[in-house]
Amino acid sequence: MRRRLLPVLVLAASTLAFTACTTPSSTPSSSPSSAPSSTASAEPEVDPQLTVTLDGLTFTDDDGTTEATFEDSDALLSLLEKATGELPAPEAVEDMPGYELNLETYTWDGLQVTADSTGESPSWVTVTGAEVDGIPIATEEGLTVGSTRADLLAAEAWALVDTEDPATATELGLGGREVPDTQSLTHPGSVGIIYVLFVLDGDEVTRIMSPSNDFSDL
Incomplete structure (x- = not known):
């Protein structure tokens, strides 16, 4: 049994307006100049975003x-x-x-650790979910819960075993990385890998797990 691994800045420039008034005359005359006016620089605003990678969260x-x-x-929990x-x-x-694994889960709306x-x-x-307590969450490729199979295939996702067709498989992997001193259970003789796992219902992603792997026996 496969085990899941134990997973803008837009600058706002101040605008300076300076105007001066003069009264037509053969003799130079001075008139009060309007005081320079400026608008306060807007504070930078960045929409919150959570990103899932093979190594953690950003x-x-x-x-x-x-x-x-x-x-x-x-x-991770502090983040x-x-x-x-x-x-x-x-x-x-x-x-x-x-097995004695000492595992515990922390569950937010849209994500579980x-x-x-x-x-x-x-x-x-x-x-x-596509959001965690209202904050958008996606992979580095921009894939989310709700993404399509076509989105995954365009990102070069692959079926977990060679006998499955990526066009119909219910689970697809992305971003494989070898882990030294492990042996793949799905590709005997090869080094094991970790990857981001996408679970689909039909052609829509319903769950994303990171990291997953092909060498654990749970």
Whole structure:
């Protein structure tokens, strides 16, 4: 059984208006000049955005860009708390027979983080909506929940096993990266990889998981 891995600035320039009035006369005369007027520079505005990568999450807003990797679950959760203003209470994940994984989940509207409560193993995310508590979330390629199969294929997504057709498969991968000292379960003899997983219902993406892999046995 496959295991999911343990996943503008527009410058506003001030406008300076300067006018001067003179009275026609054979003798030069002075008249009061209007005082220079200016408009205050507009504050830069950046629409908040969450981005999913193979390595973690990126959050961009007016304060700049914050990144957190899946290797650092505390930083990942802090990033999401900053973005959304909340940190849901964790819920323990029931272990499968024969395994003691210490997993717990944190669930926002549109996204779930699965983390190792001991901090020893990486976390991963499952995206279930095009927004997380109202903040748009997408992959680096701009793919979201709601994207189409055509969008995925245009980004060169592939079927997880060679016997499946990308035009009909219910799961597609994107952005594979080899992980040293692992062995692929779907391509025996090859080094295992991590990738972003897209789950489809028909031709529409309903879920995104990062990172996923082809070498875990869970």
